[in-house]
Amino acid sequence: MTGQRSDARRNRERILAAAEAEVAAHGADASLEQIARVVGVGSATVRRHFPTRRALLDAVFQERIGNLCERARRLGEAGDSRAALLDWLRDLVAYSVSARGLAEFLTYEPPTDAPASHSCGNALEAAGTPLLRQAIADGAVKPDVTFHDLLTLAVGIALATEHHGDPASQAERLFHLAVEGISPTPGPAAV
Structure with missing residues (x-):
């Protein structure tokens, strides 16, 4: 500029x-x-x-995505990797529900070798991946979980609840259900 x-x-x-x-x-x-x-x-x-529309939307959401990325950095300094990852994902879901259009904007296929054309998505991936890797290393998350799995989950919850009477509460309920599963086992549950 x-x-x-x-x-x-x-x-x-x-x-x-x-x-x-x-x-x-x-x-x-x-x-x-x-x-x-x-x-x-x-x-x-x-x-x-x-x-492009994507360039405009990227600019619209850039500051808020930056805040989520900063939150991931701060959470990465916490001692409990599972809690840090889940807190960040909960924030991503909540923001995706509250910021109309963000969930739809974030629906994309995992990146290829093509030049980066989705900087908000790339920023989220760069911020969230270290949290995920640490949770995997600590045995709190299954090793085959990818960042794109988690992004798809967050976006899916936001899209599924956007027309609900109370989308924030419904999204939180679905997020909890996804994390704990429909049939929790005794003791700490892995994501």
């Missing part, structure tokens, strides 16, 4: 603010044309700043 003119920077900021409001109201399918109308610019201006 350093080389941008001040009016271009202001347009970008206004587009992003309008996009945040539209995504909050309409989810990941928010209309790019409506965003342009709200800001008072042409759709080409929106596309110049955000060439």
Whole structure:
């Protein structure tokens, strides 16, 4: 952004603010044309700043994803790897439920060797993987669990509960059920 003119920077900021409001109201399918109308610019201006819907959504969710990543870093310093991982996943589920459009945005196939095109997903993976690895090393999580399994679980819970009367409570209930299972065994349960 350093080389941008001040009016271009202001347009970008206004587009992003309008996009945040539209995504909050309409989810990941928010209309790019409506965003342009709200800001008072042409759709080409929106596309110049955000060439794809995914790039726009990535910018909308970037700060909040950054907070989740920082939370993972702090939790990684805790002594109980299972609790740290589950606390972080619970936060991811709760945020995915509360931030309309995020769960849909995070639905993607595991990355390939292609260049990174999903920076929020990549940031979450970079933040959550150390928590998962430590929990696996401590024997608190089965060794075949992957970060993508956990992301799919979190996204699935958020998508399954988004139209529920009380999505946050229902998501928490389903998260607990997924962690503890439908038939818990006595003693500490592994994820």
